[in-house]
Amino acid sequence: MRGSWPLIPAALFLAVAFVYPVALLLGRSFVGSDGGLSAENYARLGESTVVVRVMLITFKIAGWTTLFAIIAGYPIAYLLATLPASRRNLLAIFVLMPFWTSFLVRTFAWIVLLGRNGALNQLLQVLGVSDPPSFLYQFSGVMIGMVHALMPLCVLTMLSVMENIDKRLTDAAGTLGARPAAAFWRIYFPLSLPGAAAGGLLVFITSLGFFITPALLGSERETVIVQLVIFQIKEMLNWGFAGAIAIMLLVVALVIFYIYDRLVGLSTLSGGDVRGGASSRNPLSWLGSKVGNLLLTAISEVSDAIGRALGALMPARPDRKPRRIGGKVLRFVALAGIAFLAVPAFFVVPVSFSESQFLTWPPKGFSLQWYREVFDNPLWIGAAWRSFVVAFSVAVVALMLGVPAAFYLVRRARRTTAIMAFLISPLIMPHIIIAVALFYLFAQIGLVGTTIGLIIGHTVLAIPYVVVTVVAVLKNYDIRLDHAASTLGANGVRTFLNVTFPLIRSGLIAAFMFAFIISFDELTISLFVTGGQVTTLPKQMWDDALLRVSPALAAVATLILAFMTAVILGSEILRRRGVAK
């Protein structure tokens, strides 16, 4: 592989810090209690009713989350895809709100909102619902929290597909005699389906590895598989069994990816085209498309009949501008969805200034006591400082590894799909597996509880984001500009510094931000790798929350919210300035 040196650092890093530990864990899961080679851990998986039950709960939660995320996310993605770019970008910031506000901040916000005397129930009482049910600490609470957390991912994935659907196709259907409903169900919807499938896939896989929301918003009955892994390692010290559970999760994830690839094609995950022609050759998807076609025709006929009936009641007037009721309904639904995503996080702010000892709504009085408590506590200050150092280092390292790899991928590589799949594989791996595997490796070489260990772990997660972001930027970069620079007498280094870099700078800033936020917000790997010796901000919040959810946590959450907003705004200003030049 001549000239593949830009890929080597990233590949080597992932091989050592990702593939090797996971392989090691896989091996460990085959070691029995007597130290010999054995499948007893896997035999135990089937025997243990707890594992089976928890697995089923995990699938149930992931399945429902996926369904709700697609249904609620679809109108939002549709609205964003049809808006002009300037307004789309503004709304996208709100959609991404849950992305920027840390997982824990959001979860606390839901505790404030959903409690028995939370904001939601008080609203319901005002509206006349007597004795409203508590949403907290049960399935509905978990559902709300999970959908809220994962819907942005779903929206963005669907959006990337919808943006590539030519708006003219719906117009064309209209001129050919299709009512809006028929045009949507027969033209737009089938074309957007790969986006919904890709979004659903990502949400499902991510849900499988989720534990923060079920743990904080659910009860015993909503225990998920990851919590079982944590329990096996932290309490039982049963590595082999924990490894077996983790591997089982991995196998499930891979099987789902395989089926998805056969049905839709993995390239849709990055907004690519639906694989052409394959559908007719593959019997499984042939059947799927036949059934789907029938279903779509049925839906289309029904909605068309409704449209006709409405049209007969209120015929379109040729002499007056039509009232677009459908468009208004869509906008209302989508904006309600966006409000659901953007608003909750802000509920932690008033609570943090409360005089009360508990998370109550509405907050009583005004006091800075909780901020004082946080700032006086060296534990919080130390955790914040470490989080910042780790996140900054991760961003730098991930950029140094990921950017050359992205250049290689776009400009030189031949087997791009395989290389890309390898580089982004940590993204599709449930985090818990990486966490357990790294913990296992680090325990043997003394990296547990070190800042270096944390940086390595987070960098594994950050590299895919950096690669994807930079690849997207480079694909839009006109390489002829580099060629022009070199014909004008610039050597390779000068070309990069004076032409390439200024033009891709905003993309690099975005990649840096992604890496920073991924690390700053990361809990799963931190939970294991810190080994209880050092702590990061999310881990400190998690430990505190398990003991007691106090307004002090709301204060920390508010501070993180403010910090994140400042960081986002700062990078946006930097980026804009880069673009303006």
Add this chain to the structure above:
Amino acid sequence: MKMADGSSNSDSLKLEVRNLRKTFGEFVALEGASVEVRAGEFLTLLGPSGSGKTTLLLAIAGLNEPDSGEIRIHGDLATYLPPYQRDIGMVFQNYALFPHMTIGENIGFPLRMRRWSASKIDEAVSRILDVVQLPGTENRYPRQLSGGQQQRIALARALVYEPSIVLMDEPLGALDKKLREQLQYEIKRLHERLGLAMLYVTHDQEEALVMSDRICLMRQGRIEQIGTPEELYFRPKTRFAADFLGESNLLEGEVIGFQDGICEVALNDGRPVRGPTTTKLNVGDKAVVMIRPEAIRINAAEAGANSVTATFIEAVMTGGTTKCFFEGHQGQQLKAQILTGQPRDGLAPNKEAVLSWEPDSCVVLAHD
């Protein structure tokens, strides 16, 4: 078909647009545009980008809402009707073929929307595929066809249900020159064969000249001139029309008199020339005399012809014809077009030549 109600005029009008106005915020895209398309007529909207031709077409298709004005399709008011209730067919610039449907499903789509039976649909699809000379492609997907083939399928899809009028938005814009020319003739032949009313949008003046029965020249949201290609080419009414269609020499001067409807103009160098005019001009008005390069003869002035003297600069061979460039009074650029290989008597660089033309072959326009 509608019953003849005595006004045969309205029955033969497939499209009437009256005083259409459309603004996008501050920008006025259409300012009182009126145009008619008769049965069997091929009308082209021609104009530079931003002249409002696509806005007008989309308003007719029902894909944007005009602020005021009236659109009638086959006599029926349709100004604000949704596209699916208009009796139109439209061919889009990028074809807008549905990528997830086969060619057969694409062409059958408008028929399914009109609730035709499956057997009738199959029959109609295969018939129209014969017409566009792509028989047997029913089961292929759009992406498996070339650009030119996709264009024909898009056309077939808009024709298959025999709408009152077919709208085409720069349908050949994405094709290379050779294929474009071939398809121009094909569409024209198809139009003649099927006797359809067509409204065609293009910014390519050559395309407009080749294909149209009439051309509607647009400029800044207004209609500059409507007429046959010959009228627009030989008798433009404005300087813009003269300049936009084909090449032209524009000589400035002042109107000094009229004789038998022929206008006399003193050019800036004092030399008098004569020519017909298409606008209202008075003695003393500033005017422009427009002469097509191919109307100019070099060093062959005959009695009664207009003539000027100019210095020969160079000749450029462009294939079948050769362009000769001259510099006239006050650096005025002049060009003449002759057949390549024609003798060029006494033409030498930096030497004076006499350029002449028949009064009939030029037009006197307002200076504006």
